[in-house]
Amino acid sequence: MKNHILPAIKLTLACIIVFAVIYPLSIWGIALIAAPNHGEGEVLTQKGRVVGYALIGQSFTQAKYFNGRPSAVGYNAAGSGGSNKGPTNPDYLASVKFAIDTFMLNNPSIKKEDVPVELVTASGSGLDPDISPKAALVQVPRIAKARNMSEDKLKELIKQHTESPLLGFMGPSKINVLKLNISLDNLN
Amino acid sequence: MNTEILGVVLTFIVTVLLAIPIGKYIAKVFGGEKSLLDFLAPIENLIFRICGIDAKREMTWKESLAALLTINLVWFIFAMLILMTQGSLPLNPDHNPSMTPDLAFNTAISFLVNCNLQDYSGETGVSYLTQVMVLMFLQFVSAATGVAALAVVFNAMKERTTDKLGNFYNYFMKTLTRILLPLCIVVAILFLLNGMPMTFHGKDNIVTLQGDSVQVSRGPVAAFVPIKHLGTNGGGFFGANSAHPLENPNYFTDMIELLSQSVLPFALVFALGYYLRRRKLALMIFGVMTVGFLMLTIPTIVAEVKGNPMISKMGIDMSSGAMEGKEVRFGAAASGYWSILTTVISTGSxxxxxxxxxxxxxxNQMLAMMVNCFYGGKGVGILNFYIFIIIAVFISGLMVGRTPEFLGKKIEAKEMKIAVLIALLHPFLILVGTALAAYFTANDTAMGYWFAGKASGWLNNPGYHGFSEMLYQYSSSSANNGSGFEGLNDNDPFWNITAGIVMILGRYLPIIGPVAIAGILAGKKYIPESAGTLKTDTGTFGLMVFAVIVIIAALAFFPALALGPIAEHFSMK
Incomplete structure (x- = not known):
């Protein structure tokens, strides 16, 4: 063991230089040249003001906006995480029921069997930027009323913003809620 | 077939197809044959010269283990020092504090042993210096440690009698420079182009569209995530791991992360076949692993796609599946697939x-960790499987009345003792740990220094599911997996220290055991195969290994599973 100590310490220092200094600095260099927004994360603007990160979901509670999913961290990306509630936890099931009732109250024209499950369950990160196209469509009557605009126009907007599965055949379809709401504001 | 299922199936097929040529390449690297990246040799030789290491000198298995354990000890001390002082060191734009000794112990061990259990959250618990210089550094070298140990075992399995089994430092360095680093650079570039951040700036303040003030954590994520997966480490940059949109921006990056965590464990099995020129043996091993993997994966995907029956009963649209804790951009199928891949492979992301x-x-997630050898972690998966092969050879030898031999070497009492001890260590660590925690919980003991408040306070869910949280934690620690039922309140001395001890034992003994067996066998006389030799590269023997695995895992763990997730399943109405 003794004659391994010195080589071990030297090799550790060498590995730190190669894998924890040169490697990350190289990736940083590539980011500065090639990545969107130089690796700072892509931001979205509205009328010149930065309103958020494209990949980070936001809390939308007002009736005039498309609402995202419930979040265990209140969409504050200083942290992240899910509810970590087990599927049979009685408190958890009560909170889902409450979320369904609240949704029905805010969207009285919608039938219960049309409420998509992702709108009443919290995401894993608490920062989920997306909803499914169905979850957007189900909010159309409420937003149309709040903004006094036609439902067809909203449906058209949803269609424009729907991102299809990867290469058309892998994974789910989705809609970025922040991008959708920025376009919605720009319509008026 | 819908697009979500198709995505999962294609990810698996592409991974296997890529693993075959990579396995061939790894065999060449370990065999010292000419290969693609030989131009790196001068750099490697320079490092060896500076460090005073003669990488050509062959070592015995004992010397290799001594080198392995010594350098691991150096890394542990280095990690502890930085973790406990990070608050006053540079590259800490968010002013995160230094770790308490028990949390530093848990974290240092966790990353040292390739487990990556995290009792802190990346956003608030560590500085960028720690993320890059300690955690990411350990993700590189701990993966290379496992692969280097496996390379020693590969070398020992050759058809000859020797005590010289290659040079540990040579295997270690080649794993880093020839396998991990080049793949990391490719994967990092793909991540950067898909919007994963790479910055040393701290949190950003944002006023949202609706007018709320929030912060957004960022960091050097795109350098961290490739080795997190290629090294089957799994420790997240952010608290939410790869559910975080900046750590896994879209379905494409999700596929890349799935691929990069599984391609090397798959490839190492093929590498064994090419290296020993025993392709049928490699196919037998890969077959057993794949059958086991699919038996765990398929029911999981079915359950997740179907959704929670207790929410179903409330009468809403369940077509997206079980979405609690899941992200819309991945969907239920890809999340179900990921959860089993990450537990069989010991990634834990x-x-x-x-x-x-x-x-x-x-x-299924817990069974995957309890078995811990369906593909398994970087290098150590095959080492665990090797133990089960030794046991299966011995049992089949007894059953058919032949001398138990594996690859031309007689298996005798000493090897069997080591193999059985290692096979029983894993259930021992998991069940003793869980029993201890469950005892405190059941009595609701006031824990004093060990936990703030009474023991039941560490659970986030009542009943059977609470028990599962504890069982999962020790399974994950002993399997060096690192994922968690994250509801468990685990940043306290009790969990930090007990899980830390389980992680150490669950890492080093299952490396020492197989290396020792292989080393002892290598020194024995080589007996050429004859008509009387038990064939180990057949389907029948594969079935035998599978049976041994199922019996050891099922017999040892079934009662514990029955108290947790099985009971919970039957309580759902």
């Missing part, structure tokens, strides 16, 4: 929260 999966999936 997550793209959805395991605590909120269906009980059937919980059973």
């Amino acid at each position: 997550v793209n959805a929260m395991h605590d909120s999966y269906m009980p059937v999936s919980g059973i």
